[in-house]
Structures are given as C-alpha cells and as structure tokens.
Amino acid sequence: MTRRDRGFALFDTALGTCGLAWDLEDRIVAVALPEPDARDVVDYLRGFDATEQSPPEAVDEVIESIDRLFAGEDVDLSAIVVDIADLPEFDQRVYAVTRSIQRGRTLTYGQVAARIGQPLAAQAVGRSLGRNPIPVVIPCHRVLGAGTEVGGFSAPGGAATKGRILAAESVPGFGEPTLF
DSSP states (O other): OOGGGOEEEEEEETTEEEEEEEOTTOOEEEEEOOOSSHHHHHHHHHTTTOEEOOOOHHHHHHHHHHHHHHTTOOOOOTTOOBOOTTSOHHHHHHHHHHHTSOTTOOEEHHHHHHHTTOTTOHHHHHHHHHTOSSBTTBOGGGEEOGGGOOOOOOSTTHHHHHHHHHHHTTOTTSSSOOOO
C-alpha cells in the first residue's frame, strides 16, 4: 500500500483528541487515543502509512460512535470492520475473543488465554493487547488482571485512561464513588 491508500483523521472526544486510520475499503487499521500533544497522535497514525484526509462517510460513522462511547452512551462497536489480517495469528485470536466482550463486561487476561485454548498464556495475551493497533474498537480496555485489577494499558495515561474508558462504559467499580 502507498500513502494514498490509507487516510487518517483526528477528532475530539470527552477524553481528548483521538485519531483513526483507515484503508481504501474503509476498514479501520488504527485508533489513536489522546496524547498530551496532538502531534504525537498524528505521528502515530502516519506510522500506518496514512495521510491526513477527510474521512469517508463509513469512517465518519466510526468516529461518531467512538465519540459517543467516550461520552458515556451505550454504543456497540463490534460491527466495525477492522483490518488485522497482517498481524500474527496469536494476536488475531486474542483480538477475536476481546471483540466478543460486551460493553459493561470484562474478562481477565487468564480468561482470554483460556478462551483461545492456551490457559497458561495470560502474559502473552497481555503483550498482545499491548500491541493492539485498534484500541476501543478491539476493546483491550475490557481485559483486566486477576482479581479485576486494571492491569497495564499501553495507551497514553496508562491505567488511568483505561479506567476512564471503563467508567464511560458503566463497568461496575469504575467511575463510581466507593465507601472505602
């Protein structure tokens, strides 16, 4: 693919300026979560051989869905078409399980590992999710450490960003005041 084959756009959300990249078939190839400096979002998306463009209608709908999700609306992103065909087969299996996690629900790294048939691969699942080029659409934020610990999150802001996204999705225990 050449740079003309992929586009990217920035958009504002309740969490900050995000971006996404798409291919000629309007498949999503990358989502960039907010960075302290929007230029870092642009640099990340350019790494997918994309140029800044006005999004086509199908991609604009994805942007609107992500914006609504971050605003706390009940949005289902599972039908968004992504392009992960060039990623390792292990990652594709992890991402398929991760995409099946419903809004407001979570799994642990160990549960994802078990669902791909490799129950001892929880750490490998974590590394795979850390490489996820399409966060939120492939909802790696819905995978927690054992005992529902937030665990890692490779996006800017780390675990705090993960917690904010889970709170926006009304996941119990996130964004709610507690007594203790």
